Amino acid sequence: MNKLNNSKGLNIPENYLVTPTYVFFLIHSMQVGVGILGFEKYLVEKAGFDAWISVLIAGGILHIILWMIYRLLQNGGGDIVEIHKNIFGKYLGGFLSLLFCAYFTLLAFTVVITFIEVIKVWVFPGLHVWVFAFVLLFLVYYLVSGGFRVITGVCLISVIIGLPILLLKYFPVEAGHTMNIFPVISHSVTDILGATKQSILSFLGLEFLLIYYPFIKNPQKSKKWAHYGVFFTTMVYLISVLVTFVYYSEEQLKQVVWGTISAWKIVEFPFIERFEFVGIAMWLYVVLPNICLGLWGATRIPKRVFNVKQKYVVILFCIAIYFPAVLIDGRPMIDAVNNLSGQLGMYVLMYIPVLLVLKTISDKVRKRT
Amino acid sequence: MWKWKRKDKQQPESVQQTKKQSGTLSEFIQAMKQSEDFVHYELSGNTRCTISYLKTMCDSKILNRSVLTTLNEESLHTLHDMKERIPVENVRVTSKINLIEEKVMFGYIMIQMHETDEEVVLIPSISLESRNVSIPEVEFSVVGPKEAFVETLNTNINLIRKRLPLPQLTIKEMNIGKVSKTRVCVIYINGIVNQSNVETVEQRLKGIEIDHLTDSSFITQIIADNSNSPFPQLLDTERPDRVVSNLVEGKVAILVEGSPHALTCPTTVVEFFGASDDYFLPWHLATAFRLIRLFAVIFSVLSTPLYVAVLTYHHEMIPAALMATIVSSRSDIPFPPILEVIVLELAIELLREAGARLPTKIGQTIGIVGGIVIGTAAVDAGLTSNVLLIIVALSALASFTTPVYQIGNTIRLIRFPFIVGAQLWGLVGVSMCMVFFIGHLIKLQSIGRPFFEPLYPLRVKDLKDAFIRLPFNKQTERPVLMRTEDTQRMNPSRVNAKRDIDE
Numbered sequence: 001m002n003k004l005n006n007s008k009g010l011n012i013p014e015n016y017l018v019t020p021t022y023v024f025f026l027i028h029s030m031q032v033g034v035g036i037l038g039f040e041k042y043l044v045e046k047a048g049f050d051a052w053i054s055v056l057i058a059g060g061i062l063h064i065i066l067w068m069i070y071r072l073l074q075n076g077g078g079d080i081v082e083i084h085k086n087i088f089g090k091y092l093g094g095f096l097s098l099l100f101c102a103y104f105t106l107l108a109f110t111v112v113i114t115f116i117e118v119i120k121v122w123v124f125p126g127l128h129v130w131v132f133a134f135v136l137l138f139l140v141y142y143l144v145s146g147g148f149r150v151i152t153g154v155c156l157i158s159v160i161i162g163l164p165i166l167l168l169k170y171f172p173v174e175a176g177h178t179m180n181i182f183p184v185i186s187h188s189v190t191d192i193l194g195a196t197k198q199s200i201l202s203f204l205g206l207e208f209l210l211i212y213y214p215f216i217k218n219p220q221k222s223k224k225w226a227h228y229g230v231f232f233t234t235m236v237y238l239i240s241v242l243v244t245f246v247y248y249s250e251e252q253l254k255q256v257v258w259g260t261i262s263a264w265k266i267v268e269f270p271f272i273e274r275f276e277f278v279g280i281a282m283w284l285y286v287v288l289p290n291i292c293l294g295l296w297g298a299t300r301i302p303k304r305v306f307n308v309k310q311k312y313v314v315i316l317f318c319i320a321i322y323f324p325a326v327l328i329d330g331r332p333m334i335d336a337v338n339n340l341s342g343q344l345g346m347y348v349l350m351y352i353p354v355l356l357v358l359k360t361i362s363d364k365v366r367k368r369t
Numbered sequence: 370m371w372k373w374k375r376k377d378k379q380q381p382e383s384v385q386q387t388k389k390q391s392g393t394l395s396e397f398i399q400a401m402k403q404s405e406d407f408v409h410y411e412l413s414g415n416t417r418c419t420i421s422y423l424k425t426m427c428d429s430k431i432l433n434r435s436v437l438t439t440l441n442e443e444s445l446h447t448l449h450d451m452k453e454r455i456p457v458e459n460v461r462v463t464s465k466i467n468l469i470e471e472k473v474m475f476g477y478i479m480i481q482m483h484e485t486d487e488e489v490v491l492i493p494s495i496s497l498e499s500r501n502v503s504i505p506e507v508e509f510s511v512v513g514p515k516e517a518f519v520e521t522l523n524t525n526i527n528l529i530r531k532r533l534p535l536p537q538l539t540i541k542e543m544n545i546g547k548v549s550k551t552r553v554c555v556i557y558i559n560g561i562v563n564q565s566n567v568e569t570v571e572q573r574l575k576g577i578e579i580d581h582l583t584d585s586s587f588i589t590q591i592i593a594d595n596s597n598s599p600f601p602q603l604l605d606t607e608r609p610d611r612v613v614s615n616l617v618e619g620k621v622a623i624l625v626e627g628s629p630h631a632l633t634c635p636t637t638v639v640e641f642f643g644a645s646d647d648y649f650l651p652w653h654l655a656t657a658f659r660l661i662r663l664f665a666v667i668f669s670v671l672s673t674p675l676y677v678a679v680l681t682y683h684h685e686m687i688p689a690a691l692m693a694t695i696v697s698s699r700s701d702i703p704f705p706p707i708l709e710v711i712v713l714e715l716a717i718e719l720l721r722e723a724g725a726r727l728p729t730k731i732g733q734t735i736g737i738v739g740g741i742v743i744g745t746a747a748v749d750a751g752l753t754s755n756v757l758l759i760i761v762a763l764s765a766l767a768s769f770t771t772p773v774y775q776i777g778n779t780i781r782l783i784r785f786p787f788i789v790g791a792q793l794w795g796l797v798g799v800s801m802c803m804v805f806f807i808g809h810l811i812k813l814q815s816i817g818r819p820f821f822e823p824l825y826p827l828r829v830k831d832l833k834d835a836f837i838r839l840p841f842n843k844q845t846e847r848p849v850l851m852r853t854e855d856t857q858r859m860n861p862s863r864v865n866a867k868r869d870i871d872e
Binding site for chain 2: 019153268284
């Protein structure tokens, strides 16, 4: 066992590590992304106004998965790449790690195109995507090239800036009907579980822990912060679901793609109206950690597997994201990509328990020999 | 492989350098004689000797009253006799040519027994012209101490030492600049400061390759962690009291001969928005003023970009009642908002630049003429809207609230990228620009310590004296940033001892 812990390439110098508290921000900001702007519609399609129960169930499931991830990493001697190598050997393990890399890239890509879509729909219908995507990706490159600490900083700032946006939920509540939520549990268990699956998709992002775990100082202490993070995300989602349910009627919500943004429209101050413009501009802060951490995680895997310089991989991946992002257009295609990344995310989450079982077995076998 | 070659190359250079410096004494005198202010003659009184000095650097009082009288009245035959008899402090006998050269150039009097002798006696009689200590003009404060640094290093050190009569106050000196050999001092309090900070500063100062050092701002630019950043990464101040309070917090100060500004490091971006006044007022008032200043800075950077963004792309955001005002003020303007803003911003920059270069009295007139006359004329002529004029004038005013001049310059200029961003993608462009700067600030370091500190890495303890200033009894610990050796400022239990009613 001790041999595994001294694996090469994972002795990260202390000045690149982050304190355990930041795991809260890393997990929370990675989970909240563009999904929260319009996920209510998909839940309502499955379970109607009982979907808030699904959000709670999904949160519970994620706590369990988080626990499994920590079990995996605790004596795994580093990150997912190391674990894969130990269980499956160099080649198969490397291949599986590269699948993770593809998945992380896809997540970053999904966020990029969805955010561009939001801007096109809500702010600039005639947006020159090729310029905007270039500047956005350049910004991402600038941040990612600063390393993990900078990305953590971006996560922290995003949470701090994102919090005041939550206060805006007051306006829809004031205008809504609280009775909408009742009667409670009018749908079957299968419906609710179907919505649970949908809502887990919006919770994706904690699997990045598998790759940035070695960057946490005293990782044992970070456990509680990670759980707080997931809990906080669950609460944020629960609040937004409830607020949306209070504000819209069930049939209307099925027609609204971006429930949260539409609700921002009614926010009114004496000096400012139509708050969705400010909201979307601020949403950049919420979205950036997703893209940055996604790209960082995706590029770190090739570095670990092939020992190449991450700097170049980041540039390569930025270019790889740039062209499809410019070419993709239209809601159906974006929906398809979103569904694909959701499906893959689901598989990744299901893969974690399998990996845990395999790892426990292989550890036992190794101990015996 | 190339190591031996490099060594070969280096050696002749170093030989040359030492050669250049250590010629013989007579060569040195010959070289000096080419300057008119070098006095070199034989004294033929009771003591026969050769005396030489730079008359522009020497204090004639010391020369006439102490040196010449002693030499004329007594008959002295050796240099050591002179050293004992001449009533001046710190007289020394030496034959080291390097030392002699250096000292004579600073205004020491050199005496030889014979013109050909290599051994001399050096008598310090430096006369330094310097300004008197005056009121701080850049960082003015209404209450509190009103002394500012001057151009003389010794006076500046005196201003610091008299506030900190501690044996632990350590001053390390070095000469920087191939030609100017400027004296640079590193000051810190032993036992409080983290030695690694001192080492970083000293190492970077020693690594400086420059011919002459005019001002401390040269050092700021050269030893900064990222010299391409618009943000100053060392705090410069002209207030000795500010330097002292920074030293007590565990920072390192750098003083440069000829510069009326001290540098302190490591620093954080928040520190640039704190004024000395904040500590002279009750804490709640100080906090309120600090927040106002912070708001002013944000307003100054963001107001015109937001004007461009909203008027170019997001008219819907303006409430109907306000829309009427803006439309009526803009109805005659032939330009798009971006052009209007850039013209007006540049006009303000012009006024500011002109005001800074002109003598104070004319500068004020220019400000008034420019601000009022040109502004009103521009609005009357229908070139700019009066709403924008108000915004630009306010944001210019707001940028003057920064207590440190260097960061004021940064704020002046970083609004232009924001304006460009606003013109490109409205509010989204503004927030992209903001993300870039926040990312940049997160990346920045001040001598290896995070520059964006109390925010990221988030250190709640250091937030006590960042955006708000808590009372002194809450600030019993030194900031975490400096990783000081002694973290306690005072005994917290004694400071916060609870007293019951009527006790």
